[in-house]
Amino acid sequence: MLESGLCNYVLISYGHSALSSDSMMQMLTDLSGDDAVFGHFGATGGYALAARRAMHTFGTGPETWKQIAMGQRQWADLNPQAVMHGKTMSSEDYDHSRWVVEPLRLLDNCLITDGGRAIVVTSLERARDLKQPPVVILGMGQHDQPAEIGQALTMDGPTGAKKAGEAALAMAGITLNDVDACQLYDCFTYTVEITLQDYGFFGPGEGKDWFQGGTIAPGGRMPVNTSGGQLSEAYFMGLTPLAEAAMQIMGRCGRRQLGPATGTREPRIVLCSDNGGILQSHSCIILGRS
Amino acid sequence: MTDYSKPLPKLNGDNRQFWEGCRAHELRFQQCTACGLVRWPPSFLCPRCHATESTCRIASGLGTVFTYTVYHTAFHPGFASELPYVVAVVALDEGPHVLTNIVGCRPEEVKCDQRVKVVWDEVTETITLPKFAPL
Numbered sequence: 001m002l003e004s005g006l007c008n009y010v011l012i013s014y015g016h017s018a019l020s021s022d023s024m025m026q027m028l029t030d031l032s033g034d035d036a037v038f039g040h041f042g043a044t045g046g047y048a049l050a051a052r053r054a055m056h057t058f059g060t061g062p063e064t065w066k067q068i069a070m071g072q073r074q075w076a077d078l079n080p081q082a083v084m085h086g087k088t089m090s091s092e093d094y095d096h097s098r099w100v101v102e103p104l105r106l107l108d109n110c111l112i113t114d115g116g117r118a119i120v121v122t123s124l125e126r127a128r129d130l131k132q133p134p135v136v137i138l139g140m141g142q143h144d145q146p147a148e149i150g151q152a153l154t155m156d157g158p159t160g161a162k163k164a165g166e167a168a169l170a171m172a173g174i175t176l177n178d179v180d181a182c183q184l185y186d187c188f189t190y191t192v193e194i195t196l197q198d199y200g201f202f203g204p205g206e207g208k209d210w211f212q213g214g215t216i217a218p219g220g221r222m223p224v225n226t227s228g229g230q231l232s233e234a235y236f237m238g239l240t241p242l243a244e245a246a247m248q249i250m251g252r253c254g255r256r257q258l259g260p261a262t263g264t265r266e267p268r269i270v271l272c273s274d275n276g277g278i279l280q281s282h283s284c285i286i287l288g289r290s
Numbered sequence: 291m292t293d294y295s296k297p298l299p300k301l302n303g304d305n306r307q308f309w310e311g312c313r314a315h316e317l318r319f320q321q322c323t324a325c326g327l328v329r330w331p332p333s334f335l336c337p338r339c340h341a342t343e344s345t346c347r348i349a350s351g352l353g354t355v356f357t358y359t360v361y362h363t364a365f366h367p368g369f370a371s372e373l374p375y376v377v378a379v380v381a382l383d384e385g386p387h388v389l390t391n392i393v394g395c396r397p398e399e400v401k402c403d404q405r406v407k408v409v410w411d412e413v414t415e416t417i418t419l420p421k422f423a424p425l
Contacts, residue, residue, distance in 0.1 A: 029365055034305070036297040037419060038391050040377045041365035049379060053357035056402035102360035102374070102397075150379055150389035151330070155357070 002123050009126070014239045015116025024112050035150065043187060044109060046278035048101040050155035051190040055103060057156045058205035062103065065189035066094045067211035068224075069107045069231060072186070074217045076228025078256035083111050084232040108189040110230035117239040119246055124290060135249045138174070138269065139286040141167025149278040160282030161198035161273065168271070168284040176200055179286075180265040181223040181248065181258055182216075183241035185275040186230045192216075195273050196224070199284075218256070219263035226256050238274030238283070245270040245287045294413050296368035304332040307346065312418045315410050319386055321347035330386035351408035353382040353422065360397045376400050380422050394423030 001007050018024035028042035035041075054060045073089040076082035089107065097107040127134035143163035145154045169175060176199065186192045193207045201222070202210040216224035227233040227244040234240060248258050248267040258267040274283040301309055308330075311318030321328045324341035328349070335342045358378035364370040376392040378400065392400050393409060406422040413419055 025365075034297075034299045035389050036366065037299050038377055038389060038421075039296070039361060039366065039369040039372065039375055040389055044363075045359055045361065045365075045377060048359035049357045049377070052359060053402065056357065099360070099362040099374075101377075102362060148331075151387050 002121065008122060010121040011118060012121065012239065013116060013118035014236050016236075017114050018112045018235070019114045043278065044101045044104055046149040047188045047190060048104045049149055050152075050194075050279055051103050051108075051188070054156040054190065054194065060190070060193060060205060060207060062094075062105070064193055064207045064211055065108050066091065067214075068186075068189040068192045068216065069094055071211070071214060071217035071220070072225045072229045073232045074214075075223075075226045075256055076232035078218065078254075078262070079227050079233060080254075082228040082233040083113060084228060104188060104190070107231075110187045111232070111235050113234040113236065115234055115236065117234075117236040117243045119239065119243055127290070132250050132252070134290040135246045135287050136290045137285060138288045139168040139170070139172030139284075141165060141169075141171065141284045142282065143167070144281040146277075146280050148280075152278070152280075155279060157194050157204065158198050159194055159275075159279045161195045161275075161284065162200075164273075164282045164284040165199040165271075168286050172269075172286045172288075174269065174286070178269050179222075179271045180267050180269050181226060181245075182271045182273075183225060183227075183245040183248075184229070184273045185238055185241055186225055187235075187275070189231065191275060191279070192224065192229075194279065195275070195282075199271070223258055223262070223264045226253065226258060226262075238272075241272045241274070242285065242287075245272045249287055249289055296413070297366065298414065298417050304334075308332065309417065311348070312410070312420050313416060315418070317349035317351055317382070317408060317420060319347050319349055319384065320344040328382075328384045328386055330388060347384060349382050349384045349386070351382075351420075352425075353380040353388075353406055355379075355392065355400060355402050355404045355406060355422075356381040356387055357402060358392060358400050360400075378422070380406055388420070391419075391421045392423065393421045399424070 032041045076084045097105040141164035143160035214220045258264045269288045272285045319328050322336035323343035325339040327338045356379040360374045376397050378392045405425040409423045411419040
């Protein structure tokens with residue numbers, strides 16, 4: 001649309017009073033259809049089924065997911081806008097967090113938030129005249145495994161992330177070694193694990209070691225969800241990760257800014273994901289400096 | 291049984307055969323005449339070979355736990371007194387995967403790949419739910 005001249009600027013926005021109304025929970029429970037007959041509701045139950053299958057097939061579990069929850073919480077503590085800013089999470093906090101739908105604890109779940117987020121897409125030529133430094137789209141990929149959770153055979157991977165990631169990397173002409181940070185759709189901790197695994201950062205079940213020692217946290221070798229993400233900053237669908245990637249590349253992230261200040265690599269190339277349903281659709285987009 | 295407080299299935303032209311089968315204590319599925327696939331959920335053509343002809347296949351009621359969860363939260367008031375309860379996906383021996391409950395054991399006894407067998411829960415005069423229990 002931009003290249004053909006149909007429009008000059010595209011605003012991509014999301015806003016929801018999800019916390020102060022019951023509309024988000026209503027939307028999620030309505031998705032259940034006849035699964036509600038068996039007491040199966042919403043997103044947590046679906047992702048819990050997927051996470052349990054992954055525990056069985058490749059041996060993941062709470063030790064891996066705890067590293068994700070705690071790593072992202074450390075980032076949230078550097079982000080004054082984050083809902084969980086100032087609320088540190090210890091290993092014991094995670095272990096004692098209540099079950100929602102086992103094997104997922106409360107701290108494996110994303111937040112429900114009032115608020116919104118937006119980004120503007122335009123041509124590089126126009127972007128160069130704007131106040132902020134331009135961020136360019138280097139590559140994109142999309143792939144879906146659309147079976148409902150009850151019939152899904154890929155809940156323990158490969159999800160759509162595998163082919164979407166391969167397509168995005170190919171379009172960008174880079175490999176995972178070129179990626180400086182990831183901003184991922186993180187509705188649940190397990191979603192982060194299976195997304196990184198399917199992108200190829202580690203093999204099935206190797207996340208248990210890969211996440212150890214603060215890999216994704218401030219100072220880590222592969223920062224993930226540097227705003228705190230949906231787990232610890234705010235839930236604005238795919239715009240939580242996408243906006244953070246753009247802001248990081250622009251250098252607008254204050255204390256959590258990637259680079260020397262947080263002991264991380266300069267954010268030249270940031271890989272982002274979005275995900276729909278219960279691991280049923282996947283988009284990957286790679287952003288970079290112009 | 292009129293005081294049943296949980297959600298009930300919404301019957302339609304696609305799923306009526308299944309739920310009427312449950313009332314008669316039979317698991318009735320469509321089986322593709324062309325390729326033999328036994329499918330769930332119901333559909334007007336085969337998701338594997340796209341043929342439209344199908345016959346009714348009554349499943350044995352035997353299967354294995356593909357995956358499961360333990361609910362510790364009641365998202366509907368009707369389930370509050372059931373907590374904790376098990377929701378599972380059962381892979382029937384004939385092929386279809388069905389979402390259901392595992393009953394007849396404690397939640398901590400449920401395991402993936404466990405053998406299970408259908409048990410019938412007659413919740414109203416017209417609706418019977420297929421649940422599964424360890425063999």
